[in-house]
Amino acid sequence: MNDISTWDVVRNLLDGVLWTLGLSLTAFVLGGLTGLALLFARIASTAWLRKLAKAYIEVFQGTPLLMQLFIIFFGSSLIGLELSPWLAAALGLTLFTSAYLGEIWRGCVESVPKGQWEASASLALSHFEQMRYVILPQALKIAIAPTVGFSVQVVKGTAVTSIIGFVELTKTGSMLANATYQPFLVFGLVALGYFALCYPLSVFSRRLERSAHGTRAH
Amino acid sequence: MALVRIDGLHKHFGSNHVLKGINLKVERGEVVALIGRSGSGKSTLLRSINGLERFEDGLIEVDGERLHAGQTNLRDLRQKVGMVFQQFNLFPHLSAGQNVMLAPEVVKKLPKAECESIARAMLAKVGLAEKFDAYPDQLSGGQQQRVAIARALAMQPQVLLCDEITSALDPELVSEVLAVVKTLAAEGMTLVMVTHEMRFAREVGDTLVFMHEGRIHESGAPDTLFTRPRTPELANFIGSIH
Ligand SMILES: Nc1ncnc2c1ncn2[C@@H]1O[C@H](COP(=O)(O)OP(=O)(O)O)[C@@H](O)[C@H]1O
Ligand SMILES: [Mg+2]
Numbered sequence: 001m002n003d004i005s006t007w008d009v010v011r012n013l014l015d016g017v018l019w020t021l022g023l024s025l026t027a028f029v030l031g032g033l034t035g036l037a038l039l040f041a042r043i044a045s046t047a048w049l050r051k052l053a054k055a056y057i058e059v060f061q062g063t064p065l066l067m068q069l070f071i072i073f074f075g076s077s078l079i080g081l082e083l084s085p086w087l088a089a090a091l092g093l094t095l096f097t098s099a100y101l102g103e104i105w106r107g108c109v110e111s112v113p114k115g116q117w118e119a120s121a122s123l124a125l126s127h128f129e130q131m132r133y134v135i136l137p138q139a140l141k142i143a144i145a146p147t148v149g150f151s152v153q154v155v156k157g158t159a160v161t162s163i164i165g166f167v168e169l170t171k172t173g174s175m176l177a178n179a180t181y182q183p184f185l186v187f188g189l190v191a192l193g194y195f196a197l198c199y200p201l202s203v204f205s206r207r208l209e210r211s212a213h214g215t216r217a218h
Numbered sequence: 219m220a221l222v223r224i225d226g227l228h229k230h231f232g233s234n235h236v237l238k239g240i241n242l243k244v245e246r247g248e249v250v251a252l253i254g255r256s257g258s259g260k261s262t263l264l265r266s267i268n269g270l271e272r273f274e275d276g277l278i279e280v281d282g283e284r285l286h287a288g289q290t291n292l293r294d295l296r297q298k299v300g301m302v303f304q305q306f307n308l309f310p311h312l313s314a315g316q317n318v319m320l321a322p323e324v325v326k327k328l329p330k331a332e333c334e335s336i337a338r339a340m341l342a343k344v345g346l347a348e349k350f351d352a353y354p355d356q357l358s359g360g361q362q363q364r365v366a367i368a369r370a371l372a373m374q375p376q377v378l379l380c381d382e383i384t385s386a387l388d389p390e391l392v393s394e395v396l397a398v399v400k401t402l403a404a405e406g407m408t409l410v411m412v413t414h415e416m417r418f419a420r421e422v423g424d425t426l427v428f429m430h431e432g433r434i435h436e437s438g439a440p441d442t443l444f445t446r447p448r449t450p451e452l453a454n455f456i457g458s459i460h
């Protein structure tokens with residue numbers, strides 16, 4: 001099978017990079033929205049909402065992403081719902097991402113001093129208004145660095161979805177490795193692809209962290 | 219009728235019985251100074267009045283707004299009760315002016331222009347007209363506390379609660395804050411303040427309330443209490459601070 005040129009390999013891998021990127025973005029955006037809902041549930045005054053959100057987070061943080069994907073992919077077909085690998089992957093990664101982001105953000109909200117809650121409460125702001133105008137603007141500043149940092153985990157997490165047959169970078173790589181008998185070259189390039197996606201995010205996150213500690217911008 | 223009425227107030231923290239049946243009336247325009255040893259329940263009492271602490275038994279009424287044990291809807295009550303904290307608790311991401319404007323804008327839903335003019339007037343009242351655009355970390359402790367007072371006043375509360383509002387300040391900054399409180403008292407603002415500034419309590423307070431182990435142990439005119447304490451606990455307390 002030596003009729004596959006290096007250029008073909010690279011072109012196919014670039015395609016895989018795009019799918020990996022698309023899946024990461026989808027999971028990150030949808031997971032972020034769900035995570036925000038989880039955050040509100042996690043600090044709600046209603047006890048059952050708090051417990052529900054906590055249970056959700058513990059389930060998705062306490063089991064391997066691979067198992068979650070298996071259960072969604074095979075479980076859905078068991079109940080007669082044929083999810084495509086893309087849909088199952090997007091759903092699984094979204095749930096996974098939401099659990100982590102919800103928990104990261106809860107930590108940020110809780111690091112806002114209690115006095116901020118009390119002062120805004122004593123001014124008669126409702127819980128939602130306190131969040132909107134006082135707590136979240138302060139928590140956001142703390143949250144940016146760990147959120148960007150976690151996005152690296154999301155990108156790497158997409159590799160697992162190759163196992164349920166979603167053709168992203170890793171899956172493209174294993175198909176090409178089989179076809180070309182050059183696994184070292186192919187997976188080297190695959191790794192380079194992940195690095196190209198993740199390294200800028202890590203650097204960005206570290207820089208944000210430094211500036212969050214260094215300055216007290218308004 | 220009294221502006222603030224507290225009847226049979228009981229509060230526990232776990233098994234710690236912190237307020238053991240508090241009865242207190244505050245008339246409109248009255249200045250009440252709460253004194254007592256650390257841990258006697260002064261802050262808890264004050265914080266109960268605007269619902270920052272829940273209580274198990276008793277009733278609080280402020281200007282007709284009733285607060286029962288376990289009640290959760292506090293919006294109407296809190297609009298009538300302002301509070302100033304020991305640690306200022308200004309919102310660090312907002313300028314002084316925005317700190318003062320926030321509640322009138324968000325809670326009272328007043329037009330922005332009106333909120334701004336309220337904020338400017340309140341900052342002027344505490345002597346900080348020129349600090350409208352300054353952020354909290356650009357202000358001294360005394361200035362921050364005055365902004366906090368302006369922020370509370372912007373909601374036009376019926377009563378202002380002050381919990382040791384000069385205790386976190388460097389000594390040289392205490393007087394500028396006390397001067398503002400004194401002006402408010404002179405203008406007829408109803409005040410309930412926890413304070414360790416005994417001279418100030420005596421000078422500005424209409425009523426002195428001495429708390430001891432979760433009860434109001436003694437209360438009355440400041441001069442009388444200071445010169446002729448009826449109980450050994452108050453005598454002791456006064457002795458310990460002179
Ligand atoms: N959030 C809390 N949780 C548990 N115990 C508390 C809390 N706040 C106050 N207490 C206890 O309640 C008692 C009264 O405290 P506080 O009202 O702050 O007294 P003061 O303001 O007179 O110093 C103290 O024994 C204190 O330890
Ligand atoms: Mg106290």
